[in-house]
């Protein structure tokens with residue numbers, strides 16, 4: 001055992017000793033891409049899209065009729081984040097009454113182990129201060145809440161500030177209610193880069209931004225859980241020696257329905273798209289936004305310091321057709337009634353690694369969620385939680401753990417990738433990044 005393994009073990013032990021069961025999260029998991037959590041015979045409590053979200057189909061159809069088919073990335077961006085009826089913009093889409101469940105929502109052990117990982121890696125490099133915790137796409141704010149709770153148990157609550165990059169005004173309010181004892185919107189006329197601010201009970205300051213670019217350039221630990229899969233992708237097709245783009249057009253056969261068409265001419269994207277060396281797929285999904293964010297992080301870590309943990313479902317550059325929609329925990333037609341269902345595409349981890357490394361960073365992983373959590377001693381943590389919990393809570397704890405780690409459930413589908421600056425190369429050889437080896 002190295003000193004840092006001992007340190008992690010100590011952190012875990014302390015964390016186990018200090019933590020209580022905060023809440024029970026009882027969900028069933030079905031081994032589909034995202035599980036169905038609706039009870040048999042039960043109904044989702046989620047309301048149907050309102051008139052505004054129905055308008056989104058009309059807006060997109062009008063645009064296409066006027067100017068021709070749009071890229072899948074344009075379609076996806078509008079469907080998810082258009083202020084006028086975009087999927088994430090005005091409702092809570094998570095959990096039993098929503099469309100899907102994510103790991104932080106399944107069980108608190110997930111966020112707690114991520115917190116221990118952040119602390120171990122931060123301490124390993126000398127606890128640089130001040131430090132910002134940045135979460136991209138925080139959903140309900142559950143992961144950040146579980147992490148801050150661990151930080152405050154280590155009396156670190158006020159050493160960290162929390163910076164949330166969230167496009168949805170509705171979800172930013174949900175996050176503020178989860179995380180802060182006071183919070184307020186910031187006057188858009190002010191020159192502040194953030195649009196909301198607040199403070200947690202342990203004194204940590206919290207800020208909300210529309211874009212990563214707006215976050216202050218300080219040493220940062222960056223987390224992205226199920227964020228990259230929500231970024232728009234272009235659908236590319238190799239045809240007669242050229243890359244062409246598959247576009248989204250109006251489907252005249254049905255109201256609010258769209259269809260894929262192959263672009264007649266090369267689009268701007270198909271001209272600038274650079275496949276990785278050795279690419280053998282004839283169709284693939286490409287996210288320019290994911291590339292840009294990784295590039296930004298790489299430069300950030302080089303000039304201001306920090307590291308990142310990216311957690312998502314994805315592949316190693318070998319899948320072609322993963323774009324899909326989920327509604328009430330079931331697969332849904334992604335080209336029907338935009339705004340009514342979540343759109344997602346598997347993350348291309350090979351590409352993320354390539355971009356990070358090409359921009360001077362070190363990458364570790366991806367490793368499966370099962371491997372990562374096992375190496376973070378999730379089982380020991382579960383044991384302590386079971387010892388402390390009332391017998392009636394045991395079933396929920398065990399099933400949450402099983403859902404997170406079982407290879408047929410979330411254990412192998414979800415992957416962890418970490419990014420560190422090149423300058424730490426020798427240090428990390430001596431003290432390897434936890435969870436990855």
Ligand SMILES: C[S@@+](CC[C@H](N)C(=O)[O-])C[C@H]1O[C@@H](n2cnc3c(N)ncnc32)[C@H](O)[C@@H]1O
Pocket residue numbers: 080081088102103104105136137138139140165166167168171210224225226227230231
């Ligand atoms: C699939 S949810 C994941 C939520 C959370 N991380 C979790 O795992 O429970 C995606 C989150 O990213 C946000 N989001 C989607 N696209 C975004 C964008 N372009 N910029 C910032 N946030 C975005 C959504 O509003 C939502 O909070």
